[in-house]
Amino acid sequence: MGGPSAAGPGAAQPRFRHLTSVHEVDDSRILHRECASLARAGHDVAVIAGRPPSAPVDGVRVVGVGRCRNRLDRMTRIAWRLLRAARREQADVCHLHDPELLWIGVLLKLGGCRVVYDVHEDVPKQIMSKFWIPRWARRALSLAAWVAEGICARIFDAVVAATPSIAERFPAGKTVVVQNFPSAAAARPLDDALPFSERPYAFAYTGGLTEVQGVRQIMAIATILPRELTGVLAGWFDAAELEGEVRASAGWRRVEHLGEIPPEAVLDVLRSARCGIVVDHPISNYLDSYSTKMFEYMACGIPVVCSDFPLWERIVGEADCGVLVDPLDPPAAAAAIEQLAKDPDEARRLGENGRRAVLERFNWEAEYSTLDALYRRLA
DSSP states (O other): OOOOOSSOTTSOOOEEEEEESSSOTTOIIIIIIIIHHHHHTTOEEEEEESSOOOOOBTTBEEEEOOOOSSHHHIIIIIHHHHHHHHHHTTOSEEEEOOGGGHHHHHHHHHTTOEEEEEEOSOHHHHHTTOTTSOHHHHHHHHHHHHHHHHHHHHHSSEEEESSHHHHTTSOGGGEEEOOOOOOGGGGSOOTTOOOGGGOSBSEEEESOBOTTTTHHHHHHHHHHSOTTOOEEEEOOBSOHHHHHHHHTSGGGGGEEEOOSOOHHHHHHHHTTBSOEEEOOOOOHHHHTSOOHHHHHHHHTTOOEEEEOOHHHHHHHHHHTOEEEEOTTOHHHHHHHHHHHHHOHHHHHHHHHHHHHHHHHTSOHHHHHHHHHHHHHHHO
16 A cells, blocks of 8 residues: 655655544544555544544554543534644644534635545435434434535535445535445455354344444344354444343344454454344435445455345345345345355355455455545645
8 A cells, every 4th residue: 555655755744634523533434444544655644533642543643632521512622622733733634524523624724724524424314314313403404414515515625425425415526435445455365264154153243233223123133043043243332222122132142242343353253254234224324325344244255134225236236245135124134144054155155256346346445546646636
């Protein structure tokens, strides 16, 4: 991933700073994909985060400004601290990762800094499914987000969109698509990989344990499967009430929950399973979005059992790497998982097809070249 520095010989090194009030310091997209890759390529890059001060992570310097007390505090006091830290760092380019930092981006732009807005999600659609926002307020807030993003996109210097569908909402001349694909290294076969027939788990799930990501359906699937077929979960709950309900369910006794684990440990978990599942609900924010975990499953060479969204159907169908199911039909998903567990040769074939697709197309190295080209243009 190496390369020359962004500045020419004898020129001052441009300072690129990534700002986030919402995400953890070691967020996979912000730090492990974007910042770590940019640092290895010779860019002067650091993360300014709404978290306590931290040592460098994956070769990237971290500037922590303190943890927030609540959402309002995060959007005001912490955002203001991020702005002050960016100014102290004398940042030439500020790369924002949260919509609540748009107003900070405008102030940075007025101060002469170049600003990039990284759009991880379709925010107007995402707001419509936020459980903590009253239903009566969602439509108005969604419209406000759409207007704010549209105005700021025209003020800022560039927009980085996580998916092609998100990119369609922003000015084409300023927008690039940088997708959350795994590294090609993650897809390289391991000599000591467990044979499918010897793997301890019938299925694995990694990521948020939320209602709309199908945690209730996952519990129902675990209950339906034959007793010898169990699952493993690596993820976190976003609501205490939901967590209590899920932990009390019959399905919880049929899975092993590892909690939130480091990114490098996720791959080992996946390689201990015979398939990976993604049963996101058919809400507007998911129907046109990629699932990062789906590509991680493919990279690890395990078949995917996933929601039958048209976009996902095209990806899985073209790669021939899994089974599509109605995400709200646990018996259908359980039947697919059981069939893969009983036919390790077919599971291996589908898994290898997915691995090949990652190596040839769905890998971070191809996406990084787009980000690097943007940075060299801004520099």
